[in-house]
Amino acid sequence: MSSLRDRMSKGFAISLSDEDEAQAAAMKPSTPTTGPGQTMTIAALRKQIADLKEQLDAKGGGDIQAAEAKIHALEEQLAKASTLDLALDRLREVSGRRRYMEPAKYHELRENLRHNKLVHPIVVRARGDGDYDIVSGHHRVDAYRELGRETIRAVLEDGTEDQADDGAFFANLMQSDLTDYEKYVGLKRFQRKHPELNQKEVAERVGISQPHVSALLSYERLPDQVRAILEKQMALIGATAAAELAAVAEGGKADRVVEAVQRLSEKKLDQAQAVRFAKEVEKPKVTKPVATTFKVKDGKSTWCDVRRARNVMRLEFQSEAIAEGVQEAIRRHLESLMADSKQ
Structure with missing residues (x-):
């Protein structure tokens, strides 16, 4: 029409x-x-x-x-x-739609809403039971609840549940502060709902390049222990680093990758150092030689202190004069030992 x-x-x-x-x-x-x-x-x-x-x-x-x-x-x-004043107890959260927000940023949002009017209403979708599913605005709802508010302004969205999920994902995907791991989670949900699309078609639908889609999906190839860490610290590893670590893990060094990410989460390494650590060939631990010692006593005093570690021997005499007198005897004895070893 x-x-x-x-x-x-x-x-x-x-x-x-x-x-x-x-x-x-x-x-x-x-x-x-x-x-x-x-x-x-x-x-x-x-x-x-x-x-x-x-x-x-x-x-x-x-x-x-x-x-x-x-x-x-x-x-x-x-x-x-389409703009409603909704009671907070009538709002329901749908798994997978909430995006990650740094605690410090959430604190700023909450304090802003404590003193100022809500500029951007949340977006909701009507349910069959008379309540509403949150499409976007989860953190604004959290802040209002913590502030003791009873209602919040909302815009009612029309369409199916799948359309609401896709709309929330696309809206979040365009946010510059969305972590790469969150984008990966959203892409996986999008792929599950659209199995008929190949990776190139997914890239076209979501509006980002195919290489970037491939990098984002590399999180799937990381060890389970690493993804468990990322669920709690979503901003820990970017997509490029995730692709490198996934390749290292698939090369037979999954344990090394897990250790690298664990150290990264503990702030013992930064992201670049974690990738280098994972790629490094683990060197065998060198066993420190155990030194053996004995003393030649002259009564209660030490006439000579002997210390040996592997092929190095150290002699410490009671005085310089004794050392000087013994030096020639040691030389003759060593020459004799060398001659005997050749026979």
């Missing part, structure tokens, strides 16, 4: 009958203050707008501008009616 503006540009003329005029005049319901009442109003307005557009599209002649003005007025009423 072509739009009114398209038809106007083609010089079409449309008129409303008296019946249409009366119907349009009646399309100004007062906005109910309850959630269910507003939901019914929203559905009625949508139907009225659709019906009116269909009628206008089927007729010719008349005042296009007047018809367009009526539809515009109804659409404004719809936008107003």
